[in-house]
Amino acid sequence: MNAFKDAGHLFRLAAVFVAGGMAFVGVRAFLVPKSFGQYGHYRGNAMAEIAARPVNFAGHQACEDCHADVLEKKKSGKHVHVNCEACHGPLAKHADDPGSIQPAKLDTAVLCVRCHEANIAKPKTFPQVVSADHSSGLPCDTCHQPHSPAITAEETTGGKK
Amino acid sequence: MPGVEGFMYPNEVELQWSVLIVLYPFLTGLVAGAFILASLERVFQVQAVKPTYRLALLTALAFLLVAPLPLQLHLGHPERSYEMYLTPHRTSAMAMFGFVYLWYLMAVLLLEIWLDYRRDIVVLSQSTTGWKRLIYRVMTLGSSNIDEHALAIDERVGWLVTLIGIPSAFLLHGYVGFIFGSVKANPWWSSPLMPVVFIFSAMVSGIALVMLIYMLVTWSRKEAIDMHCVDTVASYLFYTFIIDFSLEMLDLIHRIYESDESFRSLDFMVHTKLYMSHIVVQIMLGTVAPILLLALTQVLKLSEMARKRIYVLAGCLTLIGIFAMRWNVVIGGQLFSKSFLGYTTYKMGLITREGLLVAIVLMVLPLVILWVLVKLLPPWPEKSSGSLPDAAPAH
Numbered sequence: 001m002n003a004f005k006d007a008g009h010l011f012r013l014a015a016v017f018v019a020g021g022m023a024f025v026g027v028r029a030f031l032v033p034k035s036f037g038q039y040g041h042y043r044g045n046a047m048a049e050i051a052a053r054p055v056n057f058a059g060h061q062a063c064e065d066c067h068a069d070v071l072e073k074k075k076s077g078k079h080v081h082v083n084c085e086a087c088h089g090p091l092a093k094h095a096d097d098p099g100s101i102q103p104a105k106l107d108t109a110v111l112c113v114r115c116h117e118a119n120i121a122k123p124k125t126f127p128q129v130v131s132a133d134h135s136s137g138l139p140c141d142t143c144h145q146p147h148s149p150a151i152t153a154e155e156t157t158g159g160k161k
Numbered sequence: 162m163p164g165v166e167g168f169m170y171p172n173e174v175e176l177q178w179s180v181l182i183v184l185y186p187f188l189t190g191l192v193a194g195a196f197i198l199a200s201l202e203r204v205f206q207v208q209a210v211k212p213t214y215r216l217a218l219l220t221a222l223a224f225l226l227v228a229p230l231p232l233q234l235h236l237g238h239p240e241r242s243y244e245m246y247l248t249p250h251r252t253s254a255m256a257m258f259g260f261v262y263l264w265y266l267m268a269v270l271l272l273e274i275w276l277d278y279r280r281d282i283v284v285l286s287q288s289t290t291g292w293k294r295l296i297y298r299v300m301t302l303g304s305s306n307i308d309e310h311a312l313a314i315d316e317r318v319g320w321l322v323t324l325i326g327i328p329s330a331f332l333l334h335g336y337v338g339f340i341f342g343s344v345k346a347n348p349w350w351s352s353p354l355m356p357v358v359f360i361f362s363a364m365v366s367g368i369a370l371v372m373l374i375y376m377l378v379t380w381s382r383k384e385a386i387d388m389h390c391v392d393t394v395a396s397y398l399f400y401t402f403i404i405d406f407s408l409e410m411l412d413l414i415h416r417i418y419e420s421d422e423s424f425r426s427l428d429f430m431v432h433t434k435l436y437m438s439h440i441v442v443q444i445m446l447g448t449v450a451p452i453l454l455l456a457l458t459q460v461l462k463l464s465e466m467a468r469k470r471i472y473v474l475a476g477c478l479t480l481i482g483i484f485a486m487r488w489n490v491v492i493g494g495q496l497f498s499k500s501f502l503g504y505t506t507y508k509m510g511l512i513t514r515e516g517l518l519v520a521i522v523l524m525v526l527p528l529v530i531l532w533v534l535v536k537l538l539p540p541w542p543e544k545s546s547g548s549l550p551d552a553a554p555a556h
Contacts, residue, residue, distance in 0.1 A: 002310065005306070006306065006310040006314055007311070008304055008311075009279065009301075009306060009311065010314065010318065012302040012303060012304055013272075013275070013302060020267075031244070031247060032247050032248060036248065041248070041250050041252060119167065120167075120168075120502070121167060121168030121500060121502040121503065122168070
């Protein structure tokens with residue numbers, strides 16, 4: 001009986017732990033989002049929230065509908081499989097309202113080297129240059145047309161035979 | 162691209178884990194180390210380190226309260242970052258955090274401190290006035306029974322809690338090491354030795370921190386430093402450090418001998434981007450130098466003043482070295498490409514959510530909390546604290 005009395009403070013402590021545990025369960029039920037665990041160990045509503053975000057990319061088809069001339073030019077070059085927005089950036093707003101929202105003019109001196117700067121890790125067959133030696137900082141579109149980048153004999157000789 | 166050499170995959174260019182994720186293992190390591198030092202007195206009956214016992218427990222608590230803050234800041238959503246405590250889960254090592262943290266805080270540290278301080282709390286609840294009295298009365302849980310039988314029960318239960326606390330402290334920091342060691346996609350981290358290295362480095366940093374805080378606090382109270390105590394703590398620091406260094410070297414030798422496909426890339430990184438933080442700061446300045454300094458005190462008969470100076474210097478270097486170790490693990494593991502053909506650079510912000518200023522605040526905050534805890538629960542004998550007229554330590 002005495003031992004029970006002398007350990008009384010430990011029973012009080014145990015009661016505090018039980019009360020704390022119950023409070024934790026209560027707070028958890030209140031604070032954890034209702035959709036938590038719906039699909040897995042995450043908030044189920046996050047899926048719908050992400051799906052509801054506005055789409056920034058218009059997609060290749062939207063570009064082709066208006067820019068058939070560029071599409072024709074691309075067909076003859078190596079960039080035929082490069083989507084327009086890979087270089088021009090996401091342009092859904094432009095596709096929705098072509099009149100008032102225009103794509104920014106691209107700086108080819110910066111843009112092209114993202115893919116074509118020489119790097120030993122790239123496949124040998126991939127076109128790559130040391131840009132500082134190749135063009136001395138000149139924009140690439142001084143010589144290459146980005147939609148069909150190979151330089152033809154006609155362009156090299158200025159049309160003279 | 163500035164700061165990028167060779168070939169990096171697009172998702173590797175920018176580091177996802179910042180200096181705050183460096184702080185997290187550093188802080189939890191200090192907690193685990195401080196607690197293990199405290200357990201030396203309680204469980205292993207090393208009476209020489211008794212003056213540091215309570216200070217070590219309070220230090221562990223102060224740092225444990227701050228340890229999850231870097232994670233919450235890193236998560237970036239203050240409105241829901243607390244959910245990491247509420248939704249722990251067994252399917253992911255990171256999602257286990259809630260279990261590990263709450264177990265260590267509630268079932269080990271708070272319980273042991275309460276049991277050890279209960280007699281003092283009861284006495285203080287009767288001898289103080291005002292809001293302090295109210296705090297102490299709440300802490301007594303309404304029981305003022307401090308007769309010898311009740312205190313004997315506290316002693317036995319406290320011993321048991323400490324006994325459970327030792328593997329719990331190992332679990333706390335071994336868990337942090339496991340998070341890194343189990344990332345099989347990253348050869349810099351993926352090693353079964355990682356949790357063990359983390360545990361021993363935690364012990365090293367925790368012992369060094371408590372030794373420094375004990376010397377600083379005793380000096381600031383204008384009292385004599387118990388040199389027998391500090392000598393003993395320093396000898397434990399020395400021996401633990403040797404084990405820690407041996408384990409790290411074992412890991413290194415294993416990597417060199419194994420020389421898997423990642424070795425050349427990692428070796429290049431250690432000799433270039435990580436040279437200063439790994440070779441110079443972590444190994445030379447933060448490991449070899451303090452081990453040599455501590456070895457001096459073991460083999461030479463030095464004066465008390467010389468030993469004090471060496472302990473302070475070795476302690477500070479140790480903390481710098483262990484911080485560098487955390488830095489090299491966390492940051493180093495993100496500087497190289499999985500292609501093993503490229504390297505990126507970590508650019509730390511200054512006044513950003515995960516920048517230098519926040520890191521400094523998070524390093525200072527535990528010391529402020531410790532100051533409050535020491536004021537509330539004086540860790541030294543009552544005769545010098547002046548606040549416990551009839552109290553004595555419960556054991």
